[in-house]
Every structure is written in C-alpha cells, then in structure tokens.
Amino acid sequence: MSGDLSKKLAYDETFDCIQCGSCLPACPTYKTMGTETQSPRGRINLVKMAAEGKIEIDKLQEPIDLCLGCRACETVCPTNVQYGRILESAKEALREKEEASASPVKKFEENLFYNQVFPKRHVMNTIGRLLWFYQRSGLKTVFHKTGMNHWLPEHLETFEQAVPDISGPGYRHHRPSRLYPDQKPIYKIGFFRGCIMDALFDRINDQSMRLLAAAGCEVVAVEGQACCGALHEHGGRTGQARELAKHNIEAFERESFDYIVNNAGGCGAMLNEYPHLFQDDRAWQERADRFVRKSVDISVVLAKLKLPFKKTIRQRVTFQPSCHMTNVQKVTEEPRALIRKIKGIDFRELDDPDFCCGSAGIYNVVNFDESMKILDVKMVDVKDKNPDLIVTTNPGCLLQMKVGIEREGLSDRVKAVHLIELLAEACDLE
Ligand code: SF4
Ligand code: SF4
CATH class of the missing domain: 1.10.1060.10 (Alpha-helical ferredoxin)
Structure with missing residues (x-):
C-alpha cells in the first residue's frame, strides 16, 4: 500500500x-x-x-x-x-x-471563495444586496436588452436567469430573529438559516419561521451561526468544514432547543454528518452528537404539527426530492405527506424521483455540460407528469429545476417552488 x-x-x-x-x-x-x-x-x-x-x-x-x-x-x-x-x-x-x-493566484482565489465569502454572513448579505441592486436598478434590463448577457459564459448566463427576485435592504433589516406562537409553545426551535439560502432565498427562510410559529412553535434564528460547511467538505477542505461545524455547534448550544431545524436538504445532510468530522476528538464528537440528535429537516417537524391550512390549491404537483435529504438524512415521506395534506392538490409522483437533478452543490456550475445532460433526463420524467408546479426542498435543486423549465420552454405554464413556499401559500402566509 x-x-x-x-x-x-x-x-x-x-x-x-x-x-x-x-x-x-x-x-x-x-x-x-x-x-x-x-x-x-x-x-x-x-x-x-x-x-x-x-x-x-x-x-x-x-x-x-x-x-x-x-x-x-x-x-x-x-x-x-x-x-x-x-x-x-x-x-x-x-x-x-x-x-x-497551486499558483499564488489560484490559492488567493480559493481562499477568497472558501474563507472570505461563504462562512461570512455579512459578505453573503452584501452579495444579496448587490444582486438586488442589479435586478431593481434597471441594470438587468439594460444587460438583457443590449444582449450583453450573451457575453457571459454559458453556465453563468443560464444561472443568471434562474436567480430569484432578491429582497431589498429594507426588508432584510426588519426581519425578526425570534417568533412566538399565540399559545404556549409546543416546541422551541433553533432555526438554521444557511448561507446561500439566506442570501438568495431569505423570504423562504422567513416563511419557514412563520409557518413554524403558526403551527405553535417558538422559533429562534440563532445569532452567530455560519455556513454549514458542505461546500468546504465536498471540496476536500475538511479542516475548514470542521471549524464551521464547531462554530455552529457552539452557536446552537447557547440556548436549549427541542429541534434544530433547517430547510435545505444539502445543508441538513452536512449538519447531520458533523460527528464524522471529529473522529479523533472525543469531546467535540460528543457535542456534535448532541447537536445532531436535535437537527432535522423542517418537513419532519411540520409533519408532526397541525398547520393552519386556509386555501384550496387546484394544481398538478410533482416532487423533486433533494438527494441528500433522501440518501443521507433518510427523510422521504414527510414532504410528500405535507403536499398531500393541501386541499385540491393533484399529486403526481415522478417515475424516478431519486435520480439526481444534476445540481449537486456547485456541480452544475463547474461541470455545466454534464449537469445539463443529467437535468435533461430528469426533465423527460417531469414533462411526462405534466405538472403546474415542481416542488423541491433544497435551494440548488430549486435553481436547477428553474433552469430545466427554461430549457424545455415551459416557463409560461410550469413553476418550481420550495415546499415551504407552497405550504405558506396554502396557509395564506405572505
Ligand atoms: S458494486 Fe455498488 S452496490 Fe455492489 S457492493 Fe459495490 S458499491 Fe455496493
Ligand atoms: S454520481 Fe454515482 S457514484 Fe457519485 S454519488 Fe451519485 S450514485 Fe454515487
């Protein structure tokens, strides 16, 4: 050997x-x-x-x-x-x-990406603000009308179109970090916001907190939390992933929670794998074990509670599960059960739901062509179900399904949404 x-x-x-x-x-x-x-x-x-x-x-x-x-x-x-x-x-x-x-330039770039961007909430929030300015100032319109978007490499041009409408600085400034239910809380929840989720999909994070509160929970978006470390771990940077894990474990130890809840399949899988990062450190492994015993996807908690459904949604819905939720967290039934609880939904299971959509963290950016071939296979299955909505449980899958809808020319009649967006709509929460 x-x-x-x-x-x-x-x-x-x-x-x-x-x-x-x-x-x-x-x-x-x-x-x-x-x-x-x-x-x-x-x-x-x-x-x-x-x-x-x-x-x-x-x-x-x-x-x-x-x-x-x-x-x-x-x-x-x-x-x-x-x-x-x-x-x-x-x-x-x-x-x-x-x-x-590696050359010094390459080392600098990697350090910037892995150490200075994802782990830092204020940097991710700044990226969110810049995207908001780009979308709202008219820059995006000019960029597209003049055809400058075609100057971008194909993968960036594709994903630029899939980025959702970003909320403005005013909205972000007034987001509550703690919500209480109307009655005595059934559970006290520590909410994990994530990095990409909070930069691009902060409204889904806020809807998640409001849904949990409407279902009877006290919800706390814990201060001092960081990126889960998945991108670092999947990029072979176990040492950095370990530091982020310690940061999050410490942050969520500051209060006592019944559950630590996330709404992104990939982040949830990484949080659940924290004990593996501490094979040689018994004290941290025990702390990681305690953290993991409480860490669950939001669908697991919502499925135990009574949601205040108000609307009938007459739409054909199919479900693209997050691979990491299925294969690592082993959460499969709860999201489907929640979708089926909504009045009016015509639920159509994919033939091969567990076939990856090709998103896989940043795989679709760094291996664009291979990712699109995998997405094309997925879209054959999706089109066969003729849905109005494709529901997902992970930000990467959500962007990838939006790209799939565009590639197939279905954007006038099919939408991709996070499970939380659908549940919030059915409960008439903004
Ligand atoms: S070939 Fe594949 S399924 Fe069979 S033992 Fe190896 S990894 Fe498992
Ligand atoms: S791409 Fe294939 S080898 Fe890689 S994790 Fe998925 S199933 Fe396993």
Missing part, C-alpha cells in the same frame, strides 16, 4: 464493495456517461488501486470531479458501502496534492 495516500484515502471502506453492480442503475453519471470509471463501483476500485499504489492519484481526478456526490449508490447498496466517506477522502487527498502545486 502507498504510505501517505493509504492514510488519507478511506482504503478499508473500499473492501465493503463486493462489485455486485446493484448501484449502477441508480447512478446518474453512469447513466449519462456510460463508462465503468463514472460508476460507483468503478470509482471505489480506482480509490482502492490508488491507495495500493497501483495507479497515480491523478487518475482519480476526473472520475471524482464528475461524481455528483448524490449518494444514491449508498441507498441501494446491499453491503452498505460508505461511499460518502470514500468520496470525501479522495477529494481531500486530491485537493492536498493540488494545493501543493
């Missing part, structure tokens, strides 16, 4: 794979790319061979970069292979190797 690498790569875990191939039909990249190296089994084999020194670690780069990290392979695996661990270990090893030879 190759000394240094064997310590970084999750070598022991690769032996759980018995090469049965049951995961192949569930893997989106195997479906769209059709090669063994772009399958779970192939990637596990490559990691094992790299750990044994039979191939150079560089040979992992492309298969690992092109893996969505959706973890559908874990859910169907009969031997319970911990693919997520194998994947993250490979990412970390690749990143360390790349960092050693």
